[in-house]
Amino acid sequence: MNILKIRPDWKHRLYIVIFEADTRAGRYFDIGLIIAIILSLIIVMLDSVAAIAERYHTQLLALEWFFTLLFTIEYIARLLCTPRPMRYATSFFGIVDLLSILPTYLAMFVPGLHALIDVRVLRLLRIFRVFKLTQYFGEYLYLANALAASRRKILVFLSVVLMAVLVCGTLMYVIEGPENGFTSIPMAIYWGITTMTTVGFGDITPKTDLGRALASCMMLMGWGILAVPTGIVTAELTAGRHHVHRLTTRTCKQCLTEGLEADDHFCRQCGTRLDSYESEEGSIG
DSSP: OOOTTTTOHHHHHHHHHOOOSHHHHHHHHHHHHHHHHHHHHHHHHHSSSSHHHHHHHHHHHHHHHHHHHHHHHHHHHHHHHSSHHHHHTTHHHHHHHHHHHHHHHTTTTTGGGGGGGHHHHHHGGGGGHHHHHHHHHHHHHHHHHHHHHHHHHHHHHHHHHHHHHHHHHHHHHHHHHGGGGSHHHHHHHHHHHHHHTTOOOSOOOSSSSHHHHHHHHHHHHEEEEEEEEEEEHHHHHTTTTOOOOOOOOOOTTOOOBBOOBOSSSSSSTOBBBBOOOOETTEEEO
């Protein structure tokens, strides 16, 4: 029997509220969650200021425990309402949700771990769901697809850049030598990387005319090198914009895939039949 059919109705309603943001209750829940996350981060930051912590440490600690307990209840609720608790627990957001509450408990035994609670800032990624900025989610998909399609070209390009840096760094080691700061070939390669990427820390600089001429050539090469990956990705982005989806915060209950289309009847990842789409504007069968 399908596990979704025997699941209590309250779990289904709770799932819609917690995991989706297209209903009014879901929006209010996620907006409240984001406000709580921001407030908890502010408390942690204030507690790191010595003057404030010395005066208000007790109050800040109490507030921190309040938010930790609140997030703990939320995490447990997510485990209860999803039909695949382990799938959620091992997902990206599931791991982030767990890491956002563990530091407070672990800090009771290892005080230094308290600062790791700033991992909660990753939970603010849900803001893309809350305000229904699905067009940004769509742009994220375009960018991710473009990067995946151009990865081989970029890897080939980076290998060419690496070889150029290796050759130029070796030449600079021969030209300048240890007496001018180029104590080894790896050190010269480090200089080549900072020069070609136009970072230029200035901790190592060529002293001879020939070395400066080589450095000038590498600086000019750096401008072109920075533009090539941008052009590769831009070309893939242009080629991938012909297909536009109507994306929502709709989530598959089995595999927790987010961003399903409003008129989807089956999950594109696991093939599970989806319930009718519920939103503030109404349901779509």
